[in-house]
Amino acid sequence: MRIKIRTSKWAIWARRLGSVAVPLVLLPVLMHREGFIDAATFLVLILFAGALAALAVLVSLGALIRLWFSGDQGWSRALAGLSLGLACVAPFGWYGALALRNPPVTDIATAPRSELPLIFQPDTAAMPPPLLLSAAEQGRLFPNAATRDYPLDVIQLFALVDRLVRANGWDVRRRSEPLDFSEEGRINARIVTLPGWQDEAVLLVRPTRDGARVDMRSASIGAPIDFGANGQRISQLLTALDSEVTAFLRDNPNISEPVMPDVVPNPEVETGER
Structure with a gap:
């Protein structure tokens, strides 16, 4: 059986x-x-x-x-x-x-947010209010997410920033390139995370007395929290920019030195003895 x-x-x-x-x-x-x-x-x-x-x-x-x-x-x-x-x-x-x-946060910036406006405008009724960190908390949790000053002019620095943004594969939605040493440069880019949340990164390059400065903002659009992505994104890009600027200055050691005009001799000045 x-x-x-x-x-x-x-x-x-x-x-x-x-x-x-x-x-x-x-x-x-x-x-x-x-x-x-x-x-x-x-x-x-x-x-x-x-x-x-x-x-x-x-x-x-x-x-x-x-x-x-x-x-x-x-x-x-x-x-x-x-x-x-x-x-x-x-x-x-x-x-x-x-x-x-990571703390519950959705928006990280290295400068006042009024200087780094977002261009992505979702349904504001469905979008939760941004969760922010104090300056002290941001500095403690993301020490590398801070303003950078470099001894390069704004055009040179913007070119390096633009190359890094494109190397990361971000979707650039607005790009304002400085055409003069006194102008600012700005990039607004869209990033789609793995679960499908949309983030926006804003980069501002502006001239200073001794070179140029970079500020950055990264904000989650519609996500309840960012799981640390915005702070890490700013830290990683600015750290990579540090390396890019260091390599650029190493390969061009005289790039930050002022260019002196050539001295044209005056024929009316007698250089010989009388």
Whole structure:
């Protein structure tokens, strides 16, 4: 007589939940990045997907425990559900860790925000008010996110800033290049994060008495918090700019020295003896 071994229903449901969680996590992200859904809808969908993924992990663990004691079939189903559930839960764990490690903020700037205006105008009714840090908190958490002064003229410095922005692949929406040593240069660029949130970076290059100065602002549009992205973005770009300026000055050691006009001898001045 052949004994039929049954398949655990827990294992069946574990794989089903894991299989459903994958598209429920990916689709809202893709739709949010392409602009098919707004921020509020995205938050609802992604939180529901995260809850379902967590449920898939719990059911999978329960199935594995029951299989260990019952001897039923379904190990492959339970392990598949666990793998899919963990893959879907992992991004939530990553962003949760970032949220715990960074303060709740959505806007970082190295100068007054009136000098670094945003050009992206979303639906202001749906956009939450910006979360800001005090100057002391910003200096402690992001010490490299600070104004930079360099011994270069504004045209030279703007060229270096513009090259870094394009190297990062940011979508430049407005670019005002200085055509004279007394003019300012400005860049407004759009950045789309992995979950589909839209950020805006503003860079201002202006002349000073001893060279030129760079200020930067990075702000999240519609996101509840930035998970530290804005402060890190400013710190990384300005640190990279430090390296670019250092290399530029090393390769052009006389670039910051004033150019002296050639001395034209006066024929009326007698240089010989009388």
